[in-house]
Amino acid sequence: MNAPQHASLIGQRIPKMDAPEKVAGKTRYIQDLNLPGQLYGLILRTERVHARIVSIDTSAAKALPGVRAVLTAADVPIHPIGVNKDNPPLKGDKVRCERDEVAAVAADSLEIAQAALKLITVEYEDLPPLFDPRDSIKPGAPVIHEAKPDNVAMAFDYAHGDVEQGEADSDVVVEDEFTLHRVTHCCMGVSGVIADFEPVSGNLTLYSNTQVPFLHKREFAEVLGMDPSRIRIIQPPIGGGFGSKLDIYPFEPIAVYLARATRRPVKLIFTREEEFIASPTRQPAIIRLRSGAKRDGTLTFRTVDVLLDNGGYTSWGATIPFVMMQTFSSLYRVPHCRYHTKAVYTNNPFAGSFRGYGNLQATFAIEQQMDKLADALGMDAYQFRLKNAQEAGEITGQGMHFKTCGFKDCLETAAGRSGFAEKRKALGAAKGLTGIRRGVGMASMLHVGGGAKIYPSDGCGTILKLDDFGHVTIMTGASEIGQGSETVLAQLVCEELGVPMSAVTVVNNDTDITPWDVGVHASRTTFIAGNSAIGAARKAKDKILAAASTVSNMRAEELDLKGGNIVRAADGEKVMPLAKMLRQLHFSDKAELVMTTNYYEPPSVHQDKGFKGDVSAAYAWATQVVEVEVDTDTGIVRLLKVWAAHDVGRVLNEMGIEGQIEGGIIMGQGYALCEDMPVVDGHLVNPAFRDYKLITAPEIPEMDIQFIETMDGEGPQGAKGVGEAPSICMAAAVANAIENATGVRITSLPFTPERVYSALKGKLQ
Amino acid sequence: MTAIERYLAPADLDSALAALAGGNATVLAGGTDLMPQINAGKVAFRPILLNIRRIPDLRAVEVGQGRITIGALVTITELKDNPVIAKAVPLLAEAADHFASDQVRNMGTIGGNVANASPAGDTLVPLLVLDAQVELASATGRRSVPMAEFFTGPGRSVRRPDELITGLSLPLPRLRTVSRFVKFGTRPALDISAVSIGFSATLDSGRLSDVRVAFGAVGPTPMRGRATEAVLEGAPLDAGLIAKAAATAQDEVKPIDDLRASAWYRRELIHNLLGKVLSDVVSR
Numbered sequence A: 001m002n003a004p005q006h007a008s009l010i011g012q013r014i015p016k017m018d019a020p021e022k023v024a025g026k027t028r029y030i031q032d033l034n035l036p037g038q039l040y041g042l043i044l045r046t047e048r049v050h051a052r053i054v055s056i057d058t059s060a061a062k063a064l065p066g067v068r069a070v071l072t073a074a075d076v077p078i079h080p081i082g083v084n085k086d087n088p089p090l091k092g093d094k095v096r097c098e099r100d101e102v103a104a105v106a107a108d109s110l111e112i113a114q115a116a117l118k119l120i121t122v123e124y125e126d127l128p129p130l131f132d133p134r135d136s137i138k139p140g141a142p143v144i145h146e147a148k149p150d151n152v153a154m155a156f157d158y159a160h161g162d163v164e165q166g167e168a169d170s171d172v173v174v175e176d177e178f179t180l181h182r183v184t185h186c187c188m189g190v191s192g193v194i195a196d197f198e199p200v201s202g203n204l205t206l207y208s209n210t211q212v213p214f215l216h217k218r219e220f221a222e223v224l225g226m227d228p229s230r231i232r233i234i235q236p237p238i239g240g241g242f243g244s245k246l247d248i249y250p251f252e253p254i255a256v257y258l259a260r261a262t263r264r265p266v267k268l269i270f271t272r273e274e275e276f277i278a279s280p281t282r283q284p285a286i287i288r289l290r291s292g293a294k295r296d297g298t299l300t301f302r303t304v305d306v307l308l309d310n311g312g313y314t315s316w317g318a319t320i321p322f323v324m325m326q327t328f329s330s331l332y333r334v335p336h337c338r339y340h341t342k343a344v345y346t347n348n349p350f351a352g353s354f355r356g357y358g359n360l361q362a363t364f365a366i367e368q369q370m371d372k373l374a375d376a377l378g379m380d381a382y383q384f385r386l387k388n389a390q391e392a393g394e395i396t397g398q399g400m401h402f403k404t405c406g407f408k409d410c411l412e413t414a415a416g417r418s419g420f421a422e423k424r425k426a427l428g429a430a431k432g433l434t435g436i437r438r439g440v441g442m443a444s445m446l447h448v449g450g451g452a453k454i455y456p457s458d459g460c461g462t463i464l465k466l467d468d469f470g471h472v473t474i475m476t477g478a479s480e481i482g483q484g485s486e487t488v489l490a491q492l493v494c495e496e497l498g499v500p501m502s503a504v505t506v507v508n509n510d511t512d513i514t515p516w517d518v519g520v521h522a523s524r525t526t527f528i529a530g531n532s533a534i535g536a537a538r539k540a541k542d543k544i545l546a547a548a549s550t551v552s553n554m555r556a557e558e559l560d561l562k563g564g565n566i567v568r569a570a571d572g573e574k575v576m577p578l579a580k581m582l583r584q585l586h587f588s589d590k591a592e593l594v595m596t597t598n599y600y601e602p603p604s605v606h607q608d609k610g611f612k613g614d615v616s617a618a619y620a621w622a623t624q625v626v627e628v629e630v631d632t633d634t635g636i637v638r639l640l641k642v643w644a645a646h647d648v649g650r651v652l653n654e655m656g657i658e659g660q661i662e663g664g665i666i667m668g669q670g671y672a673l674c675e676d677m678p679v680v681d682g683h684l685v686n687p688a689f690r691d692y693k694l695i696t697a698p699e700i701p702e703m704d705i706q707f708i709e710t711m712d713g714e715g716p717q718g719a720k721g722v723g724e725a726p727s728i729c730m731a732a733a734v735a736n737a738i739e740n741a742t743g744v745r746i747t748s749l750p751f752t753p754e755r756v757y758s759a760l761k762g763k764l765q
Numbered sequence B: 001m002t003a004i005e006r007y008l009a010p011a012d013l014d015s016a017l018a019a020l021a022g023g024n025a026t027v028l029a030g031g032t033d034l035m036p037q038i039n040a041g042k043v044a045f046r047p048i049l050l051n052i053r054r055i056p057d058l059r060a061v062e063v064g065q066g067r068i069t070i071g072a073l074v075t076i077t078e079l080k081d082n083p084v085i086a087k088a089v090p091l092l093a094e095a096a097d098h099f100a101s102d103q104v105r106n107m108g109t110i111g112g113n114v115a116n117a118s119p120a121g122d123t124l125v126p127l128l129v130l131d132a133q134v135e136l137a138s139a140t141g142r143r144s145v146p147m148a149e150f151f152t153g154p155g156r157s158v159r160r161p162d163e164l165i166t167g168l169s170l171p172l173p174r175l176r177t178v179s180r181f182v183k184f185g186t187r188p189a190l191d192i193s194a195v196s197i198g199f200s201a202t203l204d205s206g207r208l209s210d211v212r213v214a215f216g217a218v219g220p221t222p223m224r225g226r227a228t229e230a231v232l233e234g235a236p237l238d239a240g241l242i243a244k245a246a247a248t249a250q251d252e253v254k255p256i257d258d259l260r261a262s263a264w265y266r267r268e269l270i271h272n273l274l275g276k277v278l279s280d281v282v283s284r
């Protein structure tokens, strides 16, 4: 007899569950949400970037009909936010950057709120500003925060081995300074919040775009002096995060202050211009890197000195040196490494966390030097990398343990499919000529792929229930920010319970319902929340099969769940419908519902004070090769093709992972070629999409994306995290390709036509 | 922002001109320049908002007596797709193909592009080398101004506030005319020109005559390159002449530093891109 075949969902192309609403333009974002009696909040930002506030006059604004509250620092408790607790939501004594919030208004309409802002007058007394982090650390420099008289917001020191020995062992040494610029996330959904106090109980509901609801809740409780259990965070569908929503920002407590003062719900949404000016950026960095190798191509040492432009305040983003140092210490086998980073205050807009978390900057420096070292040794650039690449089983100087490692496969695949070695040689032969030149470049990356224990817990909880009709509801702590997490979680649960995707609902946006999760960051959601969901599903399955065993007189091990039925494991023969079993359980003498909970904590460790320890349960690898065309008459660089090979552990949703990789490549392309935020005297000069150049459709290159499946033992169905990985290599690979095409190496980003042209000018025939 | 007191959308030209006569109306065509300028606070509405989009006379494209007339309301999409325009003045169709994005092209008009008088306006450089006349009308009369005399500064022209641009009138190019348009921006779509070059000439046995060269985004107005034209006129087009013309062009443009490019880079681009255009003409 032929039993029905039930194909696995793993590796299939599953459309995102939220796609139909989004494509139809029907998703209800925070912008679409309005509460009865709601007021509109707006923020008055400073005109100066470093100044003492002498006085603020809000009387005229308060007198305007329709204005319900005007607040300044004098009206609210002073409770600074951010990792260094250096950022008071409303500034009272002084302002330190263009974003600074000096007053806030709540009014009956947006128009009235806008008019009220214009009626507020602020008197400032300018202080000497700092715009270059190199100036900030000079002796006698003006002080931006009194608590940090040396202007150093954070410093990181790491070492393994003995770099002096490494220098002595080296036959070639290269040293360069790399300068990396400021870019921002450009989420299609701008920042916003609605704060709503229940009038009698005083409980607070925040409708928020945060990507870390549980940490957010805790921080809000601190800032507002409230019992955390009285704060509920609901996340409407989020129009993109990419790290930008990892921190609490001043506008959020400000909305709450306004709601508290007016006893009305307050909605505060950024304009696009405000989003550019007042949401975080990637860290501008100056990296001085020195590396050496032996004649046989073995890497000997690396010394790294990084200066980060922190801007006026400190966000989580100031901790990117954690990730940068992983790349310096462990992407390749390097016996001796010394690393030092300072994040220093300036009066520029402050940086935050952004997809890749420092790894784009570190990889840009390292992978350019890999080419330089190979050329200095007269070695093939690909062979040189292969020789120093990590392998499975390695425990690096920093204590990272690579249980699975597809690095060499990534290198071989990307190099092989692109014909990298031959092309690099052939195209490089025409270096120095003018006209339209072509070149290829390669870069690889290492990133956490199994969470990152930067917080005492890196876990995620799941609550799962099945109803009388076999419908499954997954309540997960993991937020959906467009990355496709709810789809992959549903898929993993369906795989366990043998039900179709249509039988699942995911609830993931309400802290009163969902169990704790540390948040969306570190490419962790599929891995951590996925394992958590699988665990909950397995518990439910055990319960169902145990019950089915009593009814069917078969042992539970002989049964399975497939196609919405309880089946015989051996041949898939139907025993009874799942829904019927669930109803029998529910309406029996022992009346029971199938509801389970699970909490997954990965087997990783919190690093010690020297930044050593196996911080992630798995590590992701990738190699990307690019081919570019450089027009030496104009400096324009066109990206023709990208070959990307990624160690993803295992493909869960092929469509989802392709989307992540394609999107990441394009984001990396924008970072490499055109995105830029010039800040002049502390002011952003291009706060609009007309002048902030995102990649447009015709510039997107052809892509050859290959998955290396290393089947990670700890990963959900073998998968690793890949969210950040695809954006990391591009800038480095493009830099190497431009050098291959022209013979000119450019160490500062972005590679705009004018920068490339001026670098080439006078150097070619 | 001043409040709009009256909104008018007349169906005939005379009513529109009457409404404009007092000089206190804002003209709205596609709105693709006007609305961003209003929203950014750079321009304020006048008491009357005059929507000219319902005036059919301003949409016509006509060929006759050795000229082509293009109505002010002809959209950038029509410039690109209209077969009459493509045949008579291919340069304009080519410029339209480098213009903004489909959405903006569907709304934006040639009259708006000219009236807006941006040094980077993409139809202006081709219109200059095609020797266009700007047709103006007011309640008191009509006049026609050569393109080369129309602009007086960034966003400024000789058009009076009571005048409407009704269209552009261009002589049909002669036989053996070669023409080129180059727009350089940092990306292929949705970019404002960092520089642009228009070129038109009659090529006969290796010599150029009736040479017209124009540059965009390298001065306060789109400009004719008179010195460059003089170098090229009548001389045999060879490598030496190309180098000389490129150097002359580089000297005669008057670019500024702005967000899109430095003055130095703009001069370099003018030099290199004009060289490319001329080499391309020789090789055909």
Ligand SMILES: Cc1cc2nc3c(=O)[nH]c(=O)nc-3n(C[C@H](O)[C@H](O)[C@H](O)COP(=O)(O)OP(=O)(O)OC[C@H]3O[C@@H](n4cnc5c(N)ncnc54)[C@H](O)[C@@H]3O)c2cc1C
Pocket: B026, B027, B028, B029, B030, B031, B032, B033, B034, B035, B036, B052, B072, B073, B098, B099, B100, B101, B104, B107, B108, B109, B110, B111, B112, B113, B114, B115, B116, B120, B121, B122, B123, B163, B164, B165, B166, B190, B191, B192, B193
């Ligand atoms: C995203 C974007 C991209 C763009 N890209 C480009 C580009 O690549 N190249 C380019 O050149 N431009 C570009 N523009 C600018 C704009 O689209 C063009 O200048 C367009 O041709 C303007 O036409 P319009 O009909 O929309 O003018 P409107 O905005 O309606 O009017 C512009 C100005 O001219 C006046 N006006 C309009 N018509 C007349 C008339 N018949 N008589 C008298 N006055 C009149 C108006 O009062 C107003 O002051 C872009 C704009 C946007 C928003």
